[in-house]
Amino acid sequence: MALEDTRTQVQEIVGQLVDQGVLPEQVEVVLERPKSRDHGDYSTNIALVAAKVAGMNPRDLATIIAERLRGSPGIASAEVAGPGFINIRLSAQSQGNIAREIVTAGAAYGRSNALTGRSFNVEFISANPTGPLHLGHTRWAAVGDAIARVLAAAGADVTTEFYINDRGIQMDKFGASVMAASHGNPVPEDGYHGSYILDLAARINREHPEFHALGEPEQLEAFREAAYALQLQEQKDVLQIFRAYFDVWYSERKLYETGAVDRAFQRLREQGHLYESDGALWLRTTTFGDDKDRVLIKENGEYTYFAADTAYYLDKRFRGFDTNIYLLGADHHGYVNRLRAVAGCAGDNPDVNIEVLIGQMVKITRGEEEVKLSKRAGTLVTLEELVEEVGVDAARYTLARYPVDTPLTLDLIDIARKANDNPVFYVQYAHARIISVLRNAQDLSIDWRSAEFQPQLLTHDQENDLLGIIEQFPGVVATSAELREPHRIARYLEGVATSYHRFYDGCRVLPRAQESLEPIHLARLWVCAATAQTIANGLDLLGVSAPERM
């Protein structure tokens, strides 16, 4: 890749300067694509960074580096600008070769070994199985799944996981609500009130008419378990449709049944962080930055919810995950310190073994009117409804194109009505447009793959722009993985699409009817193919399709 080659060249020059005593130490070189085309294909701030340790004026240092850079292969020019930036232009040949490298790499283009050998557990959504998944969950579904894909693209070993909160009083309230509905009775005040409760009740009545013959406690349990199974299955089905895949569905109950809780407590006891007080069992989380110690087993002998969280974390560690990523809603941010403290108490490093990403809430409006989300009140915008309105691609892309720490306001009417000018369609359209050109080339029997590729012909501004942008894809993927920020992929793809459309506008790819086939047409077909590959690979990381026709 030209970018890496160039970076290496600058790095080598810096190394020479160190050897010659101009610089006291090696400095890491950062090359970036300048925002302005006037600043070259790449620029580096190396002279600005190194000037201080060198005791030199940044511009003087930049002049020395630029001078040596000019003699390097593939470099057309290197100039000092502003306070000491070095602006570099590549030769057309060097830049154009990128297209062939991308086409050759195919679906692997953008993948790297940046995180090879590291294992990640990515947990997200983790809803109660007491109702449909709503729009808030949908954001974590889109983002969590994309994070997993991006990490995997960076070479990491990734497991996605959904923690099922199937234990506790909410489950009983859920069961009682469905049971009441099945008898035609009003749902208890503190129960669940959505219309889906009626649907569940009707279905269970149909499939299990015998439940009504059971006694009170048995009947409640029967309804709870039947409704649980149905609701969980519905969540799985809708996530399947949403293309958010989970390797593991982990039941909270299973933690107790498999002895994971006991195993976790033993570990914590060995580490010396358990103690008893007031008849309860405590974890001394304050040792690791929590506000107060937390109870694991209550005075009455019951386990707290926190006990399960603690056991769950340790179970993940026992299963061998180095880094455990939690994607939590902002209403759970109070858990961050105690989760990190659990890692500390377990003898782990909270900065390495646990990572909590706090996602801000999604506010929803219908026009001017805000839609309040409440599962118990039954006013929901479900994942399913969103998909029905705008489709999986638009839903996933829209939710994945913002950083998770941005509070989001989405207008449902807007999304539905403006589906056609949603950025996702802009990106997808660019892909479809390219495939159409390649299809036309095939119809004209143009075999660009076998013909000689002459990258030095790609000298047009729009060609240069586009090549420079698609070359950045591996770097964007690596950054997205490193920062756990898949929205960078989306924003990047929008830039690729814009650049392609400009290229399309300014550079005729196929010969016109009266024209003969020239080498430039072939070279541009390579550019097209490389761009399509880049867009397809990027969309795949977001779980969004790359249509060949629109």
Place this chain on the structure above:
RNA sequence: GCGCCCGUAGCUCAACGGAUAGAGCAACAGGUUUCUACCCUGUCGGUUGGGGGUUCGAGUCCCUCCGGGCGCACCA
């Protein structure tokens, strides 16, 4: 009261300490005898909530104030 997050164009939001803060939508003016016009070009739009500080350089880091969201259980 303590803690976390946020405050950027009329709206929704970008910008891993870099050069003139960018897109989309909205508004206005243009562009295709030609490969997908779901496209492109241009115009309009900003004291990055206010004020200090750090440095070659701050929307970004630190302090402080203002405004908004959320959280501070032997609940789940």
